[in-house]
Amino acid sequence: MTGLAGVGALVRLALRRDRVLLPSWIAVLALVAISSAAATGDLYPTAASVVRAVGAVNDTPAMVALYGRVPDVGSLGALAMLKPLATGALAVAVLAIVLVVRHTRAEEDAGRLELVQAGAVGRFAPLTAALVVVVGANAVLGAVTAVGLGAVGLPVAGSVAVALAWFAVALVFAAVAGVTAQLVTGARAATGLAVALLGAAFGVRAVGDTAAPWLSWASPLAWAQQVRPYAGDRWWVGGLAVLTAAVVSTAAYALVARRDLGGGLLPDRAGPARAGRDLRSTTGLAWRLHRGPLLAWAAGFAAYGLVVGGVAADVGGMLTSDQARQLFAELGGQGELTDTVLAAMLGILGVVASVYGVQATLRAAAEENTGRAALLLSAPVGRLRWAAGHLAAACAGVVVVLVSAGLAAGAVHAVRTGDAGQVGRVVLGAVVQAPAGWVLAGIVLAVYGAAPRLAAAGWGAVVVFVLLGELGPLLGLPGWLSDLSPYAHVPHLPGGQFSAWPVAALAAVAAVAAFGGLLALRGRDLG
Amino acid sequence: MAITASGLRKAFGRTQALDGLDLFVRTGEVHGLLGPNGAGKSTALRVLLGLVRADSGAVDVLGADPWRDATAVHRRLAYVPGEVTLWPSLTGGEVIDLLGGLRGGVAHDRVAAMVERFELDPTKRCRAYSSGNRRKVALVAALASDAELLVLDEPTAGLDPLMQAVFEQCVREARAAGRTVLLASHVLAEVERLCDRVSIVRSGRVVDSGSLTELRHLTTTSVRARLAAPADGLAALPGVHDLSTDGDQVRFRVDADALGRVLPALGERGVRDLVCQPPTLEELFLSHYGSRS
Ligand SMILES: Nc1ncnc2c1ncn2[C@@H]1O[C@H](COP(=O)(O)OP(=O)(O)OP(=O)(O)O)[C@@H](O)[C@H]1O
Ligand SMILES: [Mg+2]
Numbered sequence: 163m164t165g166l167a168g169v170g171a172l173v174r175l176a177l178r179r180d181r182v183l184l185p186s187w188i189a190v191l192a193l194v195a196i197s198s199a200a201a202t203g204d205l206y207p208t209a210a211s212v213v214r215a216v217g218a219v220n221d222t223p224a225m226v227a228l229y230g231r232v233p234d235v236g237s238l239g240a241l242a243m244l245k246p247l248a249t250g251a252l253a254v255a256v257l258a259i260v261l262v263v264r265h266t267r268a269e270e271d272a273g274r275l276e277l278v279q280a281g282a283v284g285r286f287a288p289l290t291a292a293l294v295v296v297v298g299a300n301a302v303l304g305a306v307t308a309v310g311l312g313a314v315g316l317p318v319a320g321s322v323a324v325a326l327a328w329f330a331v332a333l334v335f336a337a338v339a340g341v342t343a344q345l346v347t348g349a350r351a352a353t354g355l356a357v358a359l360l361g362a363a364f365g366v367r368a369v370g371d372t373a374a375p376w377l378s379w380a381s382p383l384a385w386a387q388q389v390r391p392y393a394g395d396r397w398w399v400g401g402l403a404v405l406t407a408a409v410v411s412t413a414a415y416a417l418v419a420r421r422d423l424g425g426g427l428l429p430d431r432a433g434p435a436r437a438g439r440d441l442r443s444t445t446g447l448a449w450r451l452h453r454g455p456l457l458a459w460a461a462g463f464a465a466y467g468l469v470v471g472g473v474a475a476d477v478g479g480m481l482t483s484d485q486a487r488q489l490f491a492e493l494g495g496q497g498e499l500t501d502t503v504l505a506a507m508l509g510i511l512g513v514v515a516s517v518y519g520v521q522a523t524l525r526a527a528a529e530e531n532t533g534r535a536a537l538l539l540s541a542p543v544g545r546l547r548w549a550a551g552h553l554a555a556a557c558a559g560v561v562v563v564l565v566s567a568g569l570a571a572g573a574v575h576a577v578r579t580g581d582a583g584q585v586g587r588v589v590l591g592a593v594v595q596a597p598a599g600w601v602l603a604g605i606v607l608a609v610y611g612a613a614p615r616l617a618a619a620g621w622g623a624v625v626v627f628v629l630l631g632e633l634g635p636l637l638g639l640p641g642w643l644s645d646l647s648p649y650a651h652v653p654h655l656p657g658g659q660f661s662a663w664p665v666a667a668l669a670a671v672a673a674v675a676a677f678g679g680l681l682a683l684r685g686r687d688l689g
Numbered sequence: 690m691a692i693t694a695s696g697l698r699k700a701f702g703r704t705q706a707l708d709g710l711d712l713f714v715r716t717g718e719v720h721g722l723l724g725p726n727g728a729g730k731s732t733a734l735r736v737l738l739g740l741v742r743a744d745s746g747a748v749d750v751l752g753a754d755p756w757r758d759a760t761a762v763h764r765r766l767a768y769v770p771g772e773v774t775l776w777p778s779l780t781g782g783e784v785i786d787l788l789g790g791l792r793g794g795v796a797h798d799r800v801a802a803m804v805e806r807f808e809l810d811p812t813k814r815c816r817a818y819s820s821g822n823r824r825k826v827a828l829v830a831a832l833a834s835d836a837e838l839l840v841l842d843e844p845t846a847g848l849d850p851l852m853q854a855v856f857e858q859c860v861r862e863a864r865a866a867g868r869t870v871l872l873a874s875h876v877l878a879e880v881e882r883l884c885d886r887v888s889i890v891r892s893g894r895v896v897d898s899g900s901l902t903e904l905r906h907l908t909t910t911s912v913r914a915r916l917a918a919p920a921d922g923l924a925a926l927p928g929v930h931d932l933s934t935d936g937d938q939v940r941f942r943v944d945a946d947a948l949g950r951v952l953p954a955l956g957e958r959g960v961r962d963l964v965c966q967p968p969t970l971e972e973l974f975l976s977h978y979g980s981r982s
Contacts, residue, residue, distance in 0.1 A: 271777075347816065348777060432812040433780035436797075441783055442790025451776065533774045537827065540738050540768035540840075541791035542760045687741040 168283030172291035173298075176265050180295070187257055188303045194629065195246040195324070196310035201636045202242035203315060212238050219244065223473075224506040227368040230378075230387040239316045239392025243324055245632065251386035252364070254303070254328045255335040258296045259356040262339035265292040268349035289340055289418055293411065296336040300329045320392035327386040330403030334382040335360060337407040340414030344421055354458060361462055365469055372473060382406065444543050444551050452522060452555040459518050459559070460566040463511065467567035470507045471574030471588070474500055501657025504571070505591060511567050512595025512652055513628060515560045519603035520620045522556035527610045527617035530689050539688060546680050553607050553676055560599035568592030584656075591655035597668035598648040602627075604675030611679030614689060690749075691716045691838055691869040692737060697746035699732055699893075706732040707743065708893030714871050714886075719864050721880040722873040724890035725978050730873040731771050733890070734842050737871075738768055751838060764792065767831035771842035771873070773823045775815035781826040782811030788830040795834050803829040806855050821847040832859050839863060841872040845879060857883055877970045889977050896977055901970065908973055909942040911966045912951070917959030926951055937961075 177184070206212045216232045219225050219241070229248040232240050266288050269275040275288060304325025311321035335356065342355040363383040370378030371387075378384040382403065389399045440446045526549050529535040539545050572588030606620035627647035634644035644650055648671070651664040692714035699707040706729045714720040722730045735741040736748060739755030739762060748755055755762045775784050785804070789795030804811050807825045815823065824847055831839055839860075845853045853876075860870055860883050874880050880887060881901065888898040897904055909930065920939040924932040928947025933940050943951050948965075955963070968976075 433783070433814055435780065435782040435811040437783040437786030437790065441779075441787055442794075444791070447776075447787060450779070454778075533770060533772055534776060536735075536740055537768070537770055537773070537775075537788070538791070539740065539759075540763060540766075540770075541788055542764040542793075543791055544760050685742075687735075 165284040165286040166290055168278075168281070168287045169290050169294065172265070172278070172283065172287055173294050176261075176291055176295045180261070184295075184299050187253075188299065188306060190625065190629075191250050191253055191303060191328075192306045192310055194633065195243065195250060195307050196314060198246050198633065198636055199239070199242045199311050199316055200314040201638075203238060205636075206238060206241065209236060212236060212241055216241050223372050224503050227372050227473075227507070228510065230367065230371045230384065232393075233387070233390045234393030237392045239311075239320045240390070242316070243311075243391055247324060247327060247386055247391065249632065250328055251331045251383055252360070254300060254332040255360050255363075255383065256357070257299070258332040258336035259339040259353060259360065261296050261299070262289075262292045262336050263343050263349050263353045263356070265295065266340070267343040267352045271349050286415060286418055289343075289411075289414060293336055293340065296332055300332045304329050317392060319395050323389050323391035323395040323397070326397065326400045327389040327391060330389065330400050331383060331386050333407040334385075334403050334410065337410035337414060340411050341417065344414060344417035350455070354455060358458065358462055361466075365466060369469060369473065373476075444538070444548050447538070448551040448555045451525060452552075452559060455522070456518075456555075456559045456562060459563045463515070463563040463567035464570040466511065467570030467572075467592075468574055470504065470567075471571035472578070474504050474507070474571070474575050475578045502654070504575070504588060505654040505657055507571075508568070508588075508591045508595060509649070509652065509654070511564060511592060512598055513624075513649060515564050515595060516599035516602040516648075517624060518563055519556045519560045519599040520606050520624060522559050523553055523603045523606040523610070524617055524620060525556075526552040526607070527614050530614055533689075536688060545688065546684060549607070549611070549680060549683055550676075553603060556603045557596075557600050557672075560603070561593065561596045564592040564595055564599075565589060587656040590660075594653050594655055594660070594665055597665050597672065598652050600672035601648040601668050601675065604672035604679070607679035608675040608682070609679070611682035611686075690714065691718075691751060692871065693747075693749045694733070694737065695747050697733065697736060697743045697748065699729075699736060699741065699743050705893055707736070707746075710746070710890065710893055711895055711898075712737075712888055713898070714869060716869050717864065717867055718885040719860060719870040719872070719883050721884035721887040722871065722890060723875075723877070723880060723887060723974060724873075728890040729893040730890050731842055732893075734768075734840055734871070734873060738763070738766075738840060765836055766838040766840055767792075767834045767836035768840045769824070769827045769831050769842060769844050771846075773820075773827045775818070775823055775826060777814065777816035779815055780812055781809060781815060781818065781822070784815060784826055785811065785830045785833070789834060792834055792836070799833045800829065803833040803859075806859070807852060819847075821849065821852070824848065825852070828856065828859075832863065837868055839868060839870045839872075841870065843874055844872055845874070845876055853879065877974060881970045889974070891977060904973055905945070905967050908968050908976060909944055910948055910968065911940070911942050911972075912955075913938065913940045913964045913966075914955055914960055915939075915962040916955070917961060918957075920958065923951075923954060923958075926954060 206215055213235050216235045220231050229244050232244050234240050266275075269278070269288065278288070279285070307328075308318075308321040308325040311324060312318045338359055339352070339356040342359070343349070343352040346352050346355055360383070363381040366381040367378050367384040370376070370381065370384065379388070385399050385403055388396065390396050441450060526535075529538070529552075535548070539548060568589035568591065569585070571592070572585035575588055576582050576584040602620065602623060605623050606617060609619055610617035627649055630639070630644050630647040631649050633639070648668055651668055653660050653664065690713060692712060694710060694712040697707045697710040697712075698705070708729075710729065710733055712733065722733070724730050732741065736743045737750055737755060739759040742756050750762050751765050753762050775781075779787070782804075785800055789800065807829055809822060809825045809829060813822075815826070818826065824844070828844060831841070845856055848856060857879065860872075863870055872883075884901070886898070886900050887904065888895045890896070915937050916939055917937075920932070920934050923929060923939065923941065926947070927950070928944035929951060930942045
């Protein structure tokens with residue numbers, strides 16, 4: 163089939179472009195899984211201690227919502243892999259989405275695909291090459307992980323099942339990204355839509371695992387747990403994923419066949435011939451560029467808020483075992499159990515909101531790399547004002563998405579508990595997350611100001627900070643190291659102690675980082 | 690002087706993009722910047738705009754330092770970059786108004802007239818424009834503004850011949866209105882028709898600068914003649930180059946200042962037919978480009 167001509171060359175090109183991204187992603191994921199497996203083995207030396215720990219986890223709705231259930235009370239492997247399996251599934255899904263969009267739609271937007279396709283490269287080659295890269299990367303990741311897990315003493319079959327579980331999730335979301343890349347009019351929107359679907363899959367799994375187990379089957383993200391590594395190893399779930407991926411990617415190929423290069427499926431309608439009053443300044447432009455993504459994020463956050471508000475009251479009451487109560491109390495302080503559930507859920511939102519902050523700040527780098535900034539800054543516009551505008555949009559956006567989640571969760575929670583005062587408490591719990599997001603936005607601006615090509619390293623900061631929080635206690639990392647993460651300093655509200663100074667300190671760190679970035683930007687060439 | 694730049698040097702890593710570039714643009718003139726790919730034309734323009742800081746050298750644009758007083762300088766100039774990328778979700782009309790708005794507003798009838806002359810559809814989203822149309826958006830924004838100085842990097846690349854003619858007419862009007870234009874271009878005919886003065890850039894340096902007449906003066910005239918007598922001895926005359934004969938036809942190039950001595954020698958050999966041609970800009974150009982080493 164000539165439509166596939168040139169796949170080999172494109173795969174080689176993609177591997178060359180991703181020669182840093184792929185190995186580092188694989189190494190981080192494999193190391194996280196292997197090191198937590200090793201550490202968990204030391205923590206629970208006896209069968210009885212494993213059973214107790216599994217009981218505590220499965221009785222803690224916040225843990226179940228975040229990571230799912232441990233399917234077998236007696237399995238050390240299943241207990242050890244609970245967190246790595248769930249976070250790893252998210253990570254491979256994100257990687258699959260990033261890879262597929264990056265090598266299909268983003269190339270097309272940059273005009274490079276046209277150049278490539280004018281050569282001896284078939285219509286279906288770019289999508290195929292992207293899928294091949296995803297499959298290959300996950301095969302390597304799976305092999306490394308399985309060998310490593312076996313080496314630290316976990317059963318071999320289960321270790322291979324872990325690899326299969328991740329592989330299944332990556333395959334499905336690669337196919338999903340293949341479809342979204344064809345549906346919408348640009349790489350940014352394609353990634354956004356695919357990540358939104360991933361978020362929905364996470365939500366469905368969280369609700370399903372806590373309240374309605376059958377619902378979890380509707381979420382491809384949950385299939386990783388359904389493989390049940392070290393607890394029965396259900397290989398056939400992998401078949402389900404392959405089947406789904408095949409159906410979805412067939413749709414992607416059909417869309418490729420129907421769509422013109424550069425277009426979306428829906429033709430562009432004519433727009434206004436003149437700019438409105440609001441679009442005649444850099445602030446106006448920043449609002450235009452940020453508002454679409456911001457509204458989508460705010461809607462997603464509100465939806466998550468509705469779910470959190472809806473289940474929080476029940477979840478608090480569902481804590482039956484003493485271990486669970488104790489574990490929860492340790493997690494969140496002395497507050498009521500419902501409050502700690504809310505605080506844990508809002509903590510996740512805080513991390514996700516900082517992702518918004520990072521991507522919104524990266525907008526400035528994208529503007530520069532495409533050359534649009536040069537055109538804009540040839541007008542009488544100070545470059546500091548311009549960059550600060552994008553930073554302000556990012557920081558305000560972080561607050562907006564958090565407030566929308568807080569309001570939604572607070573309102574539903576207030577209705578369920580019959581206590582209107584809950585709205586304010588939950589909104590506050592959401593808003594205090596904002597300074598951590600500002601810190602990440604500030605870090606991104608600092609890197610961008612100094613070295614625009616490295617700005618995407620901001621994503622690395624998010625990953626490192628999340629890992630410090632996830633692995634710090636397990637690996638017994640020193641406190642000062644874990645304290646480097648801004649997420650470690652966010653007050654646990656509602657329920658916990660509110661103190662203003664960590665919040666103020668985070669805001670100050672963000673301001674210093676941002677200021678440094680602006681200073682560097684002022685002194686360098688604009689690309 | 691609208692622009693004075695002297696001794697500009699700029700290195701990107703190991704590439705010396707500007708290597709002691711001197712550029713003088715007089716107020717009210719149309720100045721052409723010519724030179725092979727990678728010569729440093731775009732880099733020079735970016736330094737003049739204050740987007741890039743020169744490693745050394747002095748720049749003065751409209752009486753100010755574009756790096757330190759970027760906004761003040763930008764208020765009085767308009768720029769069309771060599772590669773025009775626009776915001777995919779905005780329409781062309783919105784981009785024109787945005788750029789005008791940043792300059793403090795542009796009379797809408799001027800914009801409307803320009804849009805009409807360039808046959809641009811301002812209601813299209815920028816992602817849907819062809820590359821020529823994207824350039825038109827930037828051109829309309831620059832030409833409709835009241836900037837005193839227009840800095841244009843390959844302004845007609847991708848424009849069809851009709852639109853090139855419209856552009857040339859607009860530049861003539863700009864000059865008539867007293868505006869200064871600095872344009873980098875590879876289209877020699879356009880430069881020849883539009884520019885009062887030209888600077889030729891090679892390897893980060895201006896190797897020649899002046900009006901076209903002045904530049905021609907420094908180079909050779911090509912001569913084609915039919916002679917009654919054999920052309921023996923002509924090749925040995927000082928200032929004569931590349932002589933070739935074909936029957937009674939002789940062709941050669943001669944230095945401008947040696948022409949006076951060569952004509953009598955031709956007369957002695959019985960001229961039946963004589964064509965003298967000043968060098969075309971292309972020849973001028975190739976003589977500079979060709980000596981690349
Ligand atoms: N941002 C940059 N980073 C590294 N090198 C650069 C950069 N910008 C320009 N260069 C290099 O500087 C040199 C001059 O480039 P410039 O774009 O000024 O050439 P030009 O005369 O405009 O060429 P063309 O006619 O092809 O447009 C080239 O060798 C180019 O590779
Ligand atoms: Mg150039």
